[in-house]
Amino acid sequence: MRLLRGQGPRGVALGVLGFLMLAVSVAVSADLVVGSRDTARRIDETQALIEADPRTLGQVQRELLRLELLLRERARPADVRLGEQFVTQRVRESALPKQRDVLGSQALVQEAQEVEDRWLTQVRPYVRESLGKGDRAADARLAAIEGISRLEEDYNTLAAAGEINRRQQAAAASETTADMLWDMRRMLVLLSLLFIAGIAFTVIGAWLLVRTNRHRLSALRNLEELNEELTFYSRVVQATDSALVATDRMGHVTWVNEAFERTTGYRLDEIRGRRAADFLTGETTSREVLRQIDEAGARGLPIRTELAQYTADGEEFWVSLDLSPLHSDAGELEGFFGVLTDITERHEAEELLTAARQAAEASAQEKAGFLATMSHEIRTPLNAVLGLTDLLLLTELDEEQRDYTETAHQSGNHLLALVNDVLDYSALEAGRLEYANQPFSMAQLLDETLTMFVANAEAKGIELRLRQSPDVPPALRGDAMRLRQVLVNVVGNAMKFTEQGSVSVDCDLVGSPWGHRLEVVLRVTDTGIGIPRWRIPDLFRSFVRGDASSTRQYGGTGLGLAISRRLVEAMGGTIDLESEVGVGTTVTIRMVHDRVEEEPPPVPRAAQAVLDHSERRVLVAEDDVVNQKVVVRMLGRIGIVPTVVENGREAVEAVRTGAFDTILMDVEMPVMDGLRAVRLIRDTDLPVQPWIVALTANALSGDRDRFLAAGMDDYVSKPVTLDALSGALDRSRVGHVAG
Known part of the structure; x- marks a missing residue:
């Protein structure tokens, strides 16, 4: 103080100021020490947060x-x-x-x-x-x-x-x-x-x-x-069930979360600095997937994939891996961050589904094979039954014999219809049916369909009527064969369940007749026994019929309407049924067709009439003796004496040694089948190749196309009728002329 007094007012002021500054410095230093301790505490809290995992x-x-x-x-x-x-x-x-x-x-x-x-x-x-x-x-x-x-x-x-x-x-x-x-x-x-x-x-x-x-x-x-x-x-990282892992740019592990440790059984201190592929992979891990991960890592690209991993105990589990690159502010690759989601249960479910699908496919193949075999085996004896009864009806018979023969022939046709229904239903179930989109005449289709039932209607005393609106164009585009099949089923049912009265088929056009897309409505109305309203929804299900009494009286598989609905819906249409017991039934079919500006080409005149085949040289390749007899007798009715062989090898030798203009070729024969024989015949240098008709009991969907693709010119399924055989010979004559 004495020194300060000696300095005068200025010195005292400076001294006091210096003292105060020193005191302030000491105080600030103390505060700095306290702040340093607080900073150290904050650093500890930050480190604790880094090591903690969130859970939300x-x-x-x-x-x-x-x-x-x-x-x-x-x-x-x-x-x-x-x-x-x-x-x-x-x-x-x-x-x-x-x-x-x-x-x-x-x-x-x-x-x-x-x-x-x-x-x-x-x-x-x-x-x-x-x-x-x-x-x-x-x-x-x-x-x-x-x-x-x-x-x-x-x-x-x-x-x-x-x-x-x-x-x-x-x-x-x-x-x-x-x-x-x-x-x-x-x-x-x-x-x-x-x-x-x-x-x-x-x-x-x-x-x-x-x-x-x-x-x-x-x-x-x-x-x-x-x-x-x-x-x-x-908390987020702590709560997630997904395993998280961070690596450096070389793929060495730098950090994992607790979910990763729980899932894999590896602790961070055990795997830090190691590559995940070195301790997580095993014998079922896809090497291709590992290669893709390495390629993505080398290029610094993200990747998402699935692969098998193994825990520390050797247990396999499947994960979905999302691997993303981590870049610095300067854009340099610093490492990778991966999210591993356990998908073991989903993978197992997929494997079970795959196994179930394979089993279903195998079962479907077995079913298809069984149906193909049964179709062939049933059609082969049916060919003899229908063929011989057809020929027998052309002979002189007394009234009782004709009644027996017609009954047998009708029963055979009924059995054939049942077989066809089952085959069509099976093809629909498997999705194997194909649909055409070609020009056809609705008037011709309706006329041909009702012609099939004229004799039956006359026999039962039923009036069969057809009415077509003049607005319906002469040519439409669609699948005439499938539509005819539907109409045959519906009209056949109407005829079956109508004992008196009439069966009417009406064809009308909905909307303007000048558009390109036209809706055609077909109504089949009968005055038959009718169906209870509560039974109508079940009629379009497979193997369902009106009731037990009608089944015993009228027969049937219960597949006709089920097949018809599937065919109509597959072609983009609808089919509905209205009925009243004792009054009758109306089936309404709605289809959309494209208008065809030009009428369908007419059938060649040569194919419209029965031609003279007496000078035809026909070769029959058939191994079944009874079927040989049927075909030979049918050909004899139209003036043809054929040459008969029992297998494909004999057919090839016969063609090489003699001139035949037509061959009726069975497909399944001993020694050499028909398809192999056709290929050899087509490879043979002949002045004129014969017209080859597949005459076979193979009648599943796709068989016709398969045989035509193999080199045959025409297809007739067994059981064969005289009309079908004559038609095939007519077409062969037209085919030769066109060729």
């Missing part, structure tokens, strides 16, 4: 996965509803506004709200709709499963983004802490210089300390915000 989105993912499994396994509606409620609750919790304090980022809150909206408006309605029945419920279940899978991907993406942000924020926090520590060390040096250099430098030191304190406070505020975000992201 995983609960949503877990409930989504459970709901997806319930839908895939077709669980009880109550279980599905409960799963849907759990998902809704978790999704809403993850998107509440109060989560802003946990998320630390409004962008993340917005993203969670958008995901919530997609669940409530897009996916949940499908889940609820899938609880119903029918095709619509099945479609809704598939749509719900697909939507849930996309939601799972959204939450995986959110978890991955959280992890990336957490690591970036941790890096930023570390950088801020390092800067602050550097400033603190610089301040300590300045304080030392202040004490050494004097009062003048003390003022500068005090100013720097104040500045540093402000910077420290700002850094601490930033650190608190980062800590809040890191806390949220840590």
